Amino acid sequence: MTLFKEINSLLFGLFLLVMSSLVYFQFTQARDFMSQQMKSDLNNTMTSLGLMLKPHLETGDMASAETLVNVIFEGGFYQRVTLKWLVNDKEQTWDNPVVIQGVPQWFVDLDLFEAQKEQTLITSGWMQLATLEIEGHPALGYQELWRVMNDTLMILSLLFILSILAVRVRLNRILKPLHQVAEQAKEIAQCKFGQDIEVPKTRELKDVVGAINVMSGQLKHVFSTLDQEIHELKEEKLIDRVSGLANRQYLSAQMHNWLDEPGYGGLILAKLDCLEEIYAKYGYQGRDEMIMGLAKRMQLELPEIAEGIIARIANTEFAFLLTRAERQQMELYLQTLIRLINQEVSKAGCPPNSNFALGVSQRVAHMSVVDLLSQSDNALQQALRDNKISQWLDTEQAQRYSREQWRTKLLDAINNKQSSFQWQAIFGLNMQKIIQREMYCRLTIDQELVRAFEFMPFVELLSLGSQLDRCLLESIEQQKLLEQAQQPVAINLTHDSLQDGEFVQWLGGFLKKSPYARRMLFEIPEPAVLSAFGRCRYLAETVRSAGAKVGIDQCGRQLGSLDYLQKLQPDYIKLDQSFVFYEKSNQSLEMCRALINVARGLNINVIITGIEDQLQLEHFSSLKADGYQGYISTPEDVLPETAADRVH
Known part of the structure; x- marks a missing residue:
């Protein structure tokens, strides 16, 4: 029972006790008063009637005496009147069946009330004339008492209500700070840190509220410090200090990730020899100012055309990895980039369209990082040889289908529903048992x-x-694949589904009808969370309300803050494969360890991805993550359950 209910129950009981006491005292006093009142009334009637009967009894006028008794009898609450003449012992009794009006029978x-009866002797001097007996009726007492x-x-009752x-x-106002403290404590338990509670006026509650505010602030500071530590590590290892852009290390890792996943786009390499000329004129300060100005403008304008990564990979070289761009978008991106470079070069006093070149190549199937870099570099070198601003190296790989053919097929x-499925086991890092599986599809x-890998780029396009x-x-659902899994199964949603409100509503209804909802895990990629946090949170709330869980894929891929983890509170995260790439490049595991610490503090499970062999697994085991996934375990086919299987 809550404190409010306990206090309310106590006060309710006290009020009820006081009310019962008041009712009891009022009842007994009213009853005693009415009893005395009826007795007094009976005595007065007895005296009055005796005096009025005396003359008639002296003269022997029996008819008048009876008439007088009838008048008195009918005008009051009397049950019986008995008159006995002592001369001849004649006795007459009057009975009155009084009906009590307005009072329930119970x-x-x-x-x-006890029965009240009075008797008197009517005399004339020393002569005894008659005896008069009157028995009262408690009707008046019951009516008045009721x-x-x-x-x-x-x-x-009105006063009680x-x-x-x-x-x-009043209790709500007094206990409001305690209710806020309870809610704040629940949020702290879930690693959610909101605004401080307003300090109440009640002296006893000030210390409690103050303590919970201090605790919340300290924990919030701890997580902010961890997030800042990750940000600083990224800046130190993955960001170029002059331009604020990504460096070669980060670009290489993201190129590996991008080419390992379905996608479309390309790579632009830019060599800006004009920076050497600016350095010769104005020194390194002038060169760095131009680099910073150009970087800011590129970060502001280029992402509006196409998603991508902008990196400074050498003193005078930049790279632009377009991760979701068609040919037309890449052409517009290239034109905009040339315009930005010319504008900044002109500001520095150098002639436009000179001393810089760009090489462009487009991603094709089965391309490696080396292939993509080589093609872009070949295009750049050809542009430099031909003294051209840009050179586009077209690949001669024939497309399997045209765009409209892909749409139809x-x-x-x-x-x-021409689909089949595989799943890959995800193992616990310490227990070496399967903790979940990830589902893959084929058409x-x-x-x-x-x-x-082959059809998803066209699904997105x-x-x-x-x-x-x-x-x-x-x-x-129809093939009952989840019946075959004893562990939860992770399902990746496309970017279109995350942006589609109708799909999210459909998904909520689908999960509520599904008997396997609690076995489903839905993974949201980190870039989608950062670009459309509101829609992703709506999806997460919808999924959780139906009993399923939510995870974040590619966590740590972006260079931004991780504060979205605290707001979204996913059930687990999968570290981006780039952390494995950094480990291969002899980078320390500090970023990975800091990210795991942040997740641990938020009660979020952590899965390391991209593990290739046992040696690499042992290297990452010191991080104490919850699970791992990678090429170390191959995907397995999942066959539909047949009727015969169900019988067995």
């Missing part, structure tokens, strides 16, 4: 199994992501 049946108790109960309401309002595969196109995700989820 109240009358309580027998609250009226008094009704009025008393109504007034006390008003008092309870007043106490409730993808829609056909989606609508007919059957032209009677051939096509991997996601054609905005078919939400349709594909619906198809795959329905196929997983």
Whole structure:
């Protein structure tokens, strides 16, 4: 029971005790008063009637005496009157069946009043004329007592209700700080740190509220410090100090990630020999000022055209990795980049369209990092030889299908649910047992199994992501694949689905109907969280309300802050494969360790990805993550459950 209910119950009990006491005292006093009142009335009637009967009894006028008794009898609450003449011992009795009006019978049946009876002797001097006996009826007592108790109960009930309401309002105000402390404590337990609680006026509560505010502030500072530590480590190891752009190390890691995943885009290498000329004129300060100005403008304008990574890889060389760009977008990106360089060069007093060159290459299937860099570098060298501003190196790889053919074949595969699945085991780092699995899909196109690596770029280009995700989820449900898994199964959603509000609503309804909702884990890539946090949080809330869980994939890939982890509170995160690349390049594990510490502090499980062999696994085991995933375990086919399987 809550403190509010306990205090409210105590006050309610006290009020009820006081009310019961007041009602009892009022009841007994009213009953005693009415009993005395009826007795007094009976005595007065007895005296008055005796005096009025005396003359008639002296003269022997029996008719007048009877008439007088009838008048008195009918005008009051008397049950019986008995008149006995002593002359001839004649006795006459009058009975009156009094009906009590306005009083319930159960109240009358309580027998609250004793029967009252009075008897007197009527005399004339020394002569005894008659005896008169009157028996009263308690009707008046019951009527008055019932009226008094009704009025008393109504007034006390009204006062009781008003008092309870007043106490409730006052208690709410008094206990509001305690309620806020409880809510703040719950949020702290979930590693959520909101605003400080307003300090109350109540002296006893000031210390409690002050302590919880201090504790919340200290924990918030701890996590902010950890986040700042990661940011500083990234700046130290992955960011060029002059331009504030990514350096060669970060670019190389992201190129490996990008080429290992389905995608489309290209790479632009830029060599700005004009920087040497500016250095000769103005020194390193002038050169650095131009680099910083150019970097700011590139970061401001280029991401609006296409997603990508801008890096400074040498003194006069820059690289632009376009991770989601078609040919037309790359051409616009290139034109904008040339314009920005010319504007900054002109500001420095150098002629435009001179002393710089750009080489462009586009990603094709089965391309490695070395291939992509070589093609872009060849294009750059050709531009320098031909004294051209830019050179685009076109690959001669023939496309399997045209864009419209891909649309037709993808829609056909989606609508007919021509999909098959594999999953990969994710092991616990210490227990060496499977803690979850990740699902992968393949589509059957032209009677051939096509991997996601090949068709996903066209799914994104054609905005078919939400349709594909619906198809795959329905196929997983219909084929009862989750029945075969004893562990939770991770499912990756496309970027289109994350942006589609209708899909999220459909997903919520789908999960509520599914008996396997609690076995599903939905992974959101970190870039999507940073670019559309509101939509991702809405998706996470929808998924969790149905019993499923949410994870963050590619965590740590971006150079920004990790404060979104505190706001989103995912159930687990998967570290980006770039951390494994940094380890291969003899980089320290400080960033990885700091990120795991942040997640641990937020009660978020951590899975390391990209593990290739046992030696690498042993190297990362010191980080004490929860699990690992990578090429060390290969994906396995997941076959639909047949009716025969279900029988066995």
